[in-house]
Amino acid sequence: xxxxxxxxxxxxxxxxxxxxxxxxxxxxxxSVSWYQQVLxxxxxxxxxxxxxxxxxxxxxxxxxxxxxxxxxxxxxxxxALLLGDSALYLCASxxxxxxxxxxxxxxEGSWLTVV
Amino acid sequence: xxxVEQSLFLSVREGDSSVINCTYTxxxxxxxxxxxxxxxxxxxxxTYIFSNMDMKQDQRLTVLLNKKDKHLSLRIADTQTGDxxxxxxxxxxxxxxxxxxxLTFGTGTRLQVTL
Numbered sequence: 047x048x049x050x051x052x053x054x055x056x057x058x059x060x061x062x063x064x065x066x067x068x069x070x071x072x073x074x075x076x077s078v079s080w081y082q083q084v085l086x087x088x089x090x091x092x093x094x095x096x097x098x099x100x101x102x103x104x105x106x107x108x109x110x111x112x113x114x115x116x117x118x119x120x121x122x123x124x125x126a127l128l129l130g131d132s133a134l135y136l137c138a139s140x141x142x143x144x145x146x147x148x149x150x151x152x153x154e155g156s157w158l159t160v161v
Numbered sequence: 162x163x164x165v166e167q168s169l170f171l172s173v174r175e176g177d178s179s180v181i182n183c184t185y186t187x188x189x190x191x192x193x194x195x196x197x198x199x200x201x202x203x204x205x206x207x208t209y210i211f212s213n214m215d216m217k218q219d220q221r222l223t224v225l226l227n228k229k230d231k232h233l234s235l236r237i238a239d240t241q242t243g244d245x246x247x248x249x250x251x252x253x254x255x256x257x258x259x260x261x262x263x264l265t266f267g268t269g270t271r272l273q274v275t276l
Contacts, residue, residue, distance in 0.1 A: 052203075079263070088165075088249055088266030089204070102263050136203055138264070150194070150264060152204035 048073070050139045050153035058159045059127050067122045067156045069137030075151075077101075078120040079138040080112055083155070089136055095120055124158075132160045165252055165267035172273040179237040181270045183250035188231060190252040194264065195224065195235045198247045207235070207248075237272075245274045 051070045059065050071078050077096040081089035094102035095114035114120045124131055134155040141149075164186040173179045185193070191212050196204040210217045210224045210233075217224045223236040233250055251264040 050203075081264075088251075088268050089264070091263045091265070094263060104263070134203075149206065149209065151206055152196070154203040 050137055050151055052135075052137050052153040052156050054156055055154065056157045056159075058161060061127055061129060061160055063127050063160075064123065064125045065127060065158060067124075067135050067137075067158070068119065069122070069139075069153060070119045071137075071139035072151060075139040075141055076118050077140045078114055078118065079140075079150070080120070080122045081136040081138060081152075082106070083134040083136060084130075085133070092122070127160045129160050132158060134158075165250060165265055167248075167250060167267035167270045169268065170271050170273070172275060173240050174275050175240060175242060177240055179235075179240045179244065179272055179274075181235045181237075181248050181250075181272065183233040183235075183267055185231050185233065185250075185252050185265075187252060187254045187265075188228075190231075190254055192253045193224075193226065193233050194251045194253075195222075196249045196251060196266075198249065198269070200246075204249065240272075240274050242274045242276070245272055247271050 053068045079094040080092040082092055083089040091104040092106050093112045098114045109125045112122045134157050136155045137153045138150050166184050192209055194209040195207040197207050198204050208219050208222050208224055210226050221238045225234045237244055247269040249266050249269045251266045
């Protein structure tokens with residue numbers, strides 16, 4: 047079975063532009079979470095979606111939004127890009143059946159550079 | 162509050178054991194995870210431990226949890242050059258219920274394995 051897949055792997059955007067990142071969870075997993083990892087730091091939680099509903103939001107501005115589709119894949123959108131948005135964006139997948147067996151797997155990430 | 166701390170760097174010789182330490186502040190943490198991140202890559206789940214356990218062993222990996230001191234450690238036996246990477250500990254606070262999978266990460270420990 048495929049793991050968590052993310053696209054694109056690398057992209058470069060200009061300040062003020064908008065970006066959409068995509069994620070497909072592990073087959074059978076219904077929960078998708080997004081994390082931002084700035085160089086030299088640990089990942090920071092942005093959003094969690096389960097059954098197409100937002101279940102958690104981190105301390106990020108409204109420029110960040112996400113959604114989950116009926117097939118459980120997800121998109122993360124960032125508007126009005128700033129230089130500080132340059133980071134590795136990680137998608138995480140889990141069954142989402144509560145805390146028992148809630149093993150969380152990550153994709154390889156999307157590297158975003160804002161110039 | 163939620164805070165996870167790790168030392169930044171650890172250097173060991175090939176064949177020796179590595180011990181990576183982590184402290185956390187949320188006493189109600191349920192699951193505690195160890196992830197490995199190689200340069201330019203995403204996060205690889207190594208192992209996790211539930212908060213009602215003291216120890217978990219998985220091949221070369223041993224996780225020790227001291228809940229009283231809020232201290233988590235990862236021991237890698239017979240460390241190899243391929244173990245060189247950044248290791249993150251992460252917790253899921255008990256404030257996350259149901260389907261939430263918000264991980265709080267430490268800053269990461271860079272493990273360098275020398276010949």
